[in-house]
Amino acid sequence: MSRQTTRNVSTKKSDAIARELMDKMIEEQEKNKINETLEEQDNKLLDDLLNKYVNETPKRVIPEFFVKWYPVIDVPSDLKNIYTYYSTKINDFTFDGSDAFNEVILPDKYCHPYFDFDHIESNDQYASVITWLDSLVSEFGQYSIGGYSNDPKICATHNLKYITDATKKISIHVVFYEKRIKQTDIMEIVKKIGNQNTRRFVYDINEFVDDSVYKLKHVSKSSRQIFRHILSNKNYRGKESIYIAGQLCKPNDQPFNQIIQCIQDDSSTDDVISNWSNVIHKLPSLKEKEKEKTNAKRLVDADNGAAEVAGDGKIITKTHNKNIKIDDVDFDDNLIVFKKEQMMGLLNKFETTFENLEKITAPIRYSPHTEEFVKECYTEWYNQRTHNHNVDETINKIMKYFKQDFTNKWFYSIIKHLDSIDQQRV
Structure with a gap:
């Protein structure tokens, strides 16, 4: 056999071996690819199951009852036939432009706690609301x-x-x-303080609560609270x-x-909330705050020698005015309250002129004493x-300006x- 023939045979054998090796490599790669694909599929399936288990919120079991409602928010005051909607069907209600769902909440025993916020003006204020709700x-x-907002950034964030x-x-409903909570309790929680400008509420609820x-108190046959569902537009009659x-x-x-x-x-x-006072607390009134300040000041005075502690534990303020003696003054919860002879003794330090009646003795009309006493x-x-x-x-005429004030400012x-006056008389 010639050298050329030998070279051809060797080349053919090498090609066959190479092809065989290549086929085995391809076959092995295909097996590995299939195994990797199956493993990836298994991992993806496992992840999906875990995500579904962790993130899925259990659906609420809806209690069956009839919800009172009306399609416009300006419900007639003499409305006799209130609409009702079956509770289990509300999730299927079509909240589109023409359909609006306004609850007609009548005075009753229970309701779910709810809050309306219409005066939030910034992202920080919104955050304070969420912190309080949580x-x-x-x-x-x-x-x-x-709810909704006219600020795109706030909308995207929340x-x-x-x-x-x-x-x-920003406007939100919560x-x-x-x-459930008693209607009397929810009305108590949002109770306002009268004649005080420093804060609005009796309790430490969020300042942006509307x-x-x-209107859940029964005062007439037409007593009710109309509350628009947050997914509804505000529709009116005509x-x-x-x-x-x-x-x-x-x-x-x-x-x-x-x-x-x-x-x-x-x-x-x-499911009825009975311990709401665990998370919502009554705030001290201005009178109580003033009393706390007075008590604190009197304790400081006692430490500094400007006041004395009597045998019964009451703190008696000293005075440098030689013509008035207050050792026998009654203190009602640390308020300076005069008996009649003491008040007359004080008034007799001043001449009985109209100016003294109107101006100099005016603080007496803003004291803890009763109007009749003054x-x-x-x-x-x-x-x-x-x-x-x-x-x-x-x-x-002078007493028209009387206002009982439970502080010691008058004194x-x-x-x-x-x-x-005493200097003039000396």
């Missing part, structure tokens, strides 16, 4: 939150519906749907609708969770001399005038 969860259970021409910066949506339907902010939430009405069944009250002392003191005007009429205000 602080209630331990007693109130989970809550549904929904999953609110963006409504470009909305007049309110319903704690897992538990307290105008709790007027153009306001398109402010919001959206639910939490994943897996459902429209029924925004319903405030609830069953009134007392057969089981495990009027009696004034009359007896002012009648000690003859006046060109009727004493009773004058006293009555410290009036004794300021004693030094100058």
Whole structure:
């Protein structure tokens, strides 16, 4: 065999071996690819199952009852036939432009705790609301939150519906749907303070709560609270609708969770909130705060020698005014309260002129004493001399400005005038 023939045979054998090796490599790669694909599929399936188990919110078992509602928000005051909607069907309600769901909440025993916020103006204020709502969860259970904003950044951050021409910066409705509360309790929680400008509420609830949506007290046959569902527009009778339907902010939430009405069944009250005071606390009134300040000051005075502690534990303030003695003054919970002879002794330090009645002794009209007591002392003191005007009429006019004030400001205000008078008499 020639050298050329030998070379050809060797080349053919090498090619065959190479092809065989290549085929085996391809076959092995295919096996590995199949194994990797199966492993990836198994991992993906496992991840899906885990995600579903961890993230899926258990669906709420909806109690069966009829929810009172009306399609427009300006419900007639003489409405006799209130609409009802079966509770289990509310999640299927079509909240589109023409359909609106407004709850008609009548005075009853229970409802779900709910709050309306219409005056939030910034992201920080919104965050303060969420922080407060989260602080209630331990007693109130989970809550549904929904709403809208005209600020696209706030909408993106908090999953609110963006409504470009909305007049309110942020508007949200919150319903704690897992538990019931007595209507009397929810009205107590949002109770306002009268004649005080420093804060609005008796309890430490969030400052942006709208307290105008709790007309739950039975005062007449037409007593009721109308509350628009957050997914509804504001529809009126014979007027153009306001398109402010919001959206639910939490994943897996459902429209029924925004319903405030609830069953009134007392057969089981495990879901009724009874310890709301664990998370909502009563704030001290201005009078109580003033009393705390007075007590603190008197304790400091006692430490500094400006006051003495009597045998019964009461703190008695000293005075440098030599013509008034207050050792025998009664202190009602640390308030300086005069007996009649003491008040007359104080008034007699001043001449019975109209100027002294109107101005110098004015602090007495803003003291802890009763109106009857002050009027009696004034009359007896002012009648000690003859006046060109009727004493009773004058006293009555002056007493129109009486306002009982449970502080000691009156005492410290009036004794300021004693030094100058005493100096003139010395």
